[in-house]
Amino acid sequence: MIAFVRKEMLEASPPPASQHGWQGWMRENLFSSPLNIALTFVTWIALGAFTNMAVTWLLHGVWTADSYLECQEIILAYYGPEASGPCWAVIRERWHQFIFGFYPVEEWWRPVFCFGLMMLAFVAPLFSDDVRNARRVIVPVGVLTLVLMVLASAPVAACVIGAVIFVGALAISAKPLRLLPWTGVYPFVAVWLLWGGSLAGPVMALLGLVILGMVVRLLSGRLGVPLSAGLGIVAAFVWWTMLEPQIAASLPGDLAFLAQVGSENIGGFLLAFVIGVSAISMALPLGILLALGRRSDLFIVNKLSVGFIEFVRGVPLITLLFTASLLLQYFLPPQVQFETVLRVIILVTFFSAAYIAEVIRGGLAGLPKGQQEAADALGLDYWQAQRLIILPQALKISIPGIVNVFIGLFKDTTLVSFVGLMDPLRGVTAIVRADIDWKGAYWEPYLFVAAIFFVACFGMSRYALYLEARLKTDHR
């Protein structure tokens, strides 16, 4: 008798309790075998001992003292001769050097403002259609920026402009992409805010890019994207090198609303962020172009991309930084003078772009061939297919790798201490410890710097996870 017909379908029933609730979790993850049980207890004991030690040390912290020696005395007096603890007083007294370097006290509001405006510039590209998260950034950043600016006694005009910008941004944030123009203008505002001097410089530089954009827009229909982009770059260069100086010279007044601050005063995390953020935002587009170039059928484009990537990847970053600070000047005509910071930014950008290109190439290789074929079959041209079909998918696959490079890049900004710039880890810490009062402070500055680096890098990592979740459309 094998004949059987089911009359009614069975309902789904819940799994046994030992399989799902917390008991199930513990059994599976902590106590699944004798070895596992032993490891669980050893780990608990080790964690307990470490936590005990760290918490005791942290609880012995001293916040008010005039020197490292005084800290030691206070700890001795309160907790006995065996005790040790951190001397946070050094951070309390010198925090501003870790943050701003030697940026003049009365101008601290400028980096603060700059940072707030940077977060605002991130909103459009990072949260293009996520109103909720866009506002979660705009509101607290706006409030915090204004409060800090007031605390840093910023001029009233600057505070009013800041308030207007943030309120305006909030007002149009129903579509975060509307903030994109700000993202384009921001780098020029930032340069002017940080370095000060005449407003004419950044405006003229921006106009060069506007010219480039206009040329591409007018000609790309007829000549194609690469050729028109090339002509645009030529036009922008003509503007920057030939027309701009003449026009700038003929301007009435010097338009200097802000006091000039030299690069030598910029240090600490201000420097790390200037280098890190500029390099990150330029390395991504450059990396994309290099990755496409490496896959291109055009012989010259292909070989140039491969050559660039392999050369830059094959050389340590420090070498490139030395090139930036010393050698680059030999190759450039004598009248072209770049700031060291700018040169370092350019070479760090190149370095990261080479890595990003390889990460993205991996993403491109991971796409099924059918995607390009489908785009071709629909009649999309090369750039449309790349922009609309290939890159959105390849970049999505590459997010973990790209963020990896970005985090590495941000931490590598500390290497600029080797070319005499004041990075937060070595540069500023060395300066602080050179003070006779704070001799002996090892843990405190490093912990402080590490904490800030951790927040920035963890933030990037979390954003990457958020982005991956938001872009997940494959429903596997």
Add this chain to the structure above:
Amino acid sequence: MAEAAMKISQEVAVQITGMNKWYGTFHVLRDIDLTVQRGERIVVCGPSGSGKSTLIRCINRLEEHQAGRIVVDGTELTNDLKNIDKVRSEVGMVFQHFNLFPHLTILENCTLAPIWVRKVPKKEAEETAMHFLEKVKIPEQAHKYPGQLSGGQQQRVAIARSLCMKPRIMLFDEPTSALDPEMIKEVLDTMIALAQEGMTMLCVTHEMGFAQAVANRVIFMDKGQIVEQNEPREFFNNPQSERTKLFLSQILGH
């Protein structure tokens, strides 16, 4: 004389003459001559590796031919990218593995090419897309992503996506080969409906039932050559070459 030539060119959809193609040193397509009239439904069949997919992929230049001429709708396929894009926008293609864009919704899949290639306003493109999605009977899936649809549904979306470009010729490259048996019929029904509206179609397929139902010509290929072509009833009931007989006995035998 000129008038007569124009008249012919209006009726011929695809003209392939003396076409040859090699992959490296491997001669995949040998001396292909094929004329497709407007409104014809052609089924191309043959054993695997016979070059049938390669043949229809040459028609929209997904594969490049090395000798001979291919003229599609009066435009000859050469290295001229403008001509290639023009032909591609007039020729729809449906792939074995659907090749929908997984990062876009069904609606976006269907409107992308009309918006960017044909420069149709977004709203109009969406209306067209909904029209064709209704035609393939899945308008309710418009805002889902391809990954949420079954294979058969995805293939119908792929057909709708091609139709949104209002192509004059449709190419089908084994459209049902990657589908579960339960889903083959829904795709074939869509294709039959399309054929009945007079679309010029070239289908590479092993669905002989489909060939008998709608094709007005069946082409049998082997080793990169067209071995035999005939109208379906003759082709199935009275195959001429030994190779065709063997092939038919193998695919119809069980």
